[in-house]
Amino acid sequence: MARKRGQRVRAILTAAAELFGERGYAGVSLEDVADRLDVTKGSLYYYFASKDELVTAAIETLGTDWTDRLEALPVAGSPTERLRALLREHIRIAVREYPAALRMFLVPDEWPEEQRSRITALRRRHDAVFRAVLEEGLRGGEFTVVAVDPTLQAMHAAMSQAPVWVHDDRGIDQLADTLMMLVGVSAGTAA
Amino acid sequence: MARKRGQRVRAILTAAAELFGERGYAGVSLEDVADRLDVTKGSLYYYFASKDELVTAAIETLGTDWTDRLEALPVAGSPTERLRALLREHIRIAVREYPAALRMFLVPDEWPEEQRSRITALRRRHDAVFRAVLEEGLRGGEFTVVAVDPTLQAMHAAMSQAPVWVHDDRGIDQLADTLMMLVGVSAGTAA
DNA sequence: ACAAACTTTGACTCTTGGGTCAAGATGTGA
DNA sequence: TCACATCTTGACCCAAGAGTCAAAGTTTGT
Numbered sequence: 001m002a003r004k005r006g007q008r009v010r011a012i013l014t015a016a017a018e019l020f021g022e023r024g025y026a027g028v029s030l031e032d033v034a035d036r037l038d039v040t041k042g043s044l045y046y047y048f049a050s051k052d053e054l055v056t057a058a059i060e061t062l063g064t065d066w067t068d069r070l071e072a073l074p075v076a077g078s079p080t081e082r083l084r085a086l087l088r089e090h091i092r093i094a095v096r097e098y099p100a101a102l103r104m105f106l107v108p109d110e111w112p113e114e115q116r117s118r119i120t121a122l123r124r125r126h127d128a129v130f131r132a133v134l135e136e137g138l139r140g141g142e143f144t145v146v147a148v149d150p151t152l153q154a155m156h157a158a159m160s161q162a163p164v165w166v167h168d169d170r171g172i173d174q175l176a177d178t179l180m181m182l183v184g185v186s187a188g189t190a191a
Numbered sequence: 192m193a194r195k196r197g198q199r200v201r202a203i204l205t206a207a208a209e210l211f212g213e214r215g216y217a218g219v220s221l222e223d224v225a226d227r228l229d230v231t232k233g234s235l236y237y238y239f240a241s242k243d244e245l246v247t248a249a250i251e252t253l254g255t256d257w258t259d260r261l262e263a264l265p266v267a268g269s270p271t272e273r274l275r276a277l278l279r280e281h282i283r284i285a286v287r288e289y290p291a292a293l294r295m296f297l298v299p300d301e302w303p304e305e306q307r308s309r310i311t312a313l314r315r316r317h318d319a320v321f322r323a324v325l326e327e328g329l330r331g332g333e334f335t336v337v338a339v340d341p342t343l344q345a346m347h348a349a350m351s352q353a354p355v356w357v358h359d360d361r362g363i364d365q366l367a368d369t370l371m372m373l374v375g376v377s378a379g380t381a382a
Numbered sequence: 383a384c385a386a387a388c389t390t391t392g393a394c395t396c397t398t399g400g401g402t403c404a405a406g407a408t409g410t411g412a
Numbered sequence: 413t414c415a416c417a418t419c420t421t422g423a424c425c426c427a428a429g430a431g432t433c434a435a436a437g438t439t440t441g442t
Contacts, residue, residue, distance in 0.1 A: 024217065042401090144377060149365075150362070154348075158344065177337040186335060199389090230391090232429090
């Protein structure tokens with residue numbers, strides 16, 4: 001009963017996340033979402049009070065899943081190894097599973113105010129995973145950066161757009177290695 | 192006569208580029224564009240057959256203008272100096288004038304073939320400016336990269352998203368210096 | 383001054399999309 | 413089987429926005 005409802009909600013959120021990821025907030029109608037689920041628009045309103053609410057929930061689900069998986073990576077190894085593993089995994093998820101999710105996180109200005117702040121919160125948690133490793137590497141002298149924030153922002157920007165031009169494992173590794181340059185670690189270096 | 196028409200068209204494209212740059216394709220109506228020019232929507236249809244056509248032309252204007260400005264930068268100096276200048280100028284334009292340009296360049300996926308190829312051509316020309324300096328720096332041993340393409344892609348991704356989190360001159364400089372790390376040049380180094 | 387060409391208007395059509403809701407369909411439990 | 417709760421539907425409302433067009437306004441050349 002309550003479980004069934006949960007599954008239904010989940011299915012809706014998955015469909016919504018895919019579509020909004022592909023075409024952005026204004027580019028997707030609730031009819032589109034309903035069509036993909038083979039139901040009618042009215043049905044969606046039984047579960048969500050508005051388009052905004054649906055979209056917020058969809059982003060939240062996607063963002064939470066994503067961060068969970070990054071946090072689940074092994075904590076062993078040097079900062080260099082761990083950062084590289086994080087980058088690889090992040091790019092892999094982006095490329096393989098949410099190839100179009102980028103627009104969702106990319107375009108906060110377009111979204112209603114309430115949604116914006118929740119996305120920001122998600123991002124912060126996501127960001128913290130990378131920040132922790134980066135700062136550890138800095139303390140240990142393993143990494144060098146101009147400043148922490150722009151470094152993280154640049155990493156995320158590049159990873160978010162990766163699906164546009166990265167398609168195979170080699171591309172994933174190359175991009176991860178390229179981004180390691182941002183912390184002053186060259187590809188050959190096994191610090 | 193023909194000149195007058197050209198000026199009018201340019202005025203429309205400028206207004207359109209600004210608006211679409213701010214809020215994206217779906218977020219701007221032709222009424223919005225008309226309002227900014229103190230004319231009515233019908234008037235725009237005298238110059239452009241459709242919203243798509245207007246937007247494509249606006250993107251072309253924006254892209255051409257942008258690349259022109261990068262190409263106009265002084266050619267003197269080492270690759271390091273020139274690349275840094277390019278990055279700074281690019282970020283400055285993105286942050287100050289076309290905060291949502293990225294969005295415009297991402298939309299084309301579903302657009303008609305003709306418009307898409309024009310935009311692709313723009314991108315290639317834009318990319319070539321950076322590629323030339325990067326390759327020169329590599330030949331001279333000044334730069335080190337994992338691979339040229341992911342490096343350029345990462346740079347552009349970061350710069351395109353800069354408007355989201357960069358707001359002042361200090362941020363612009365920091366980001367430019369951060370991106371120099373991608374080619375193996377640390378902030379302090381004046382190669 | 384006048385006609386021809388050019389430009390702008392505003393009212394109009396049509397479609398799309400967010401949101402509502404009463405009525406029907408499908409369970410679920412006793 | 414009956415009653416109650418849980419979905420689902422499809423018709424409907426309303427607003428916004430793309431696109432059209434005849435008529436009015438403005439230039440321009442002669």
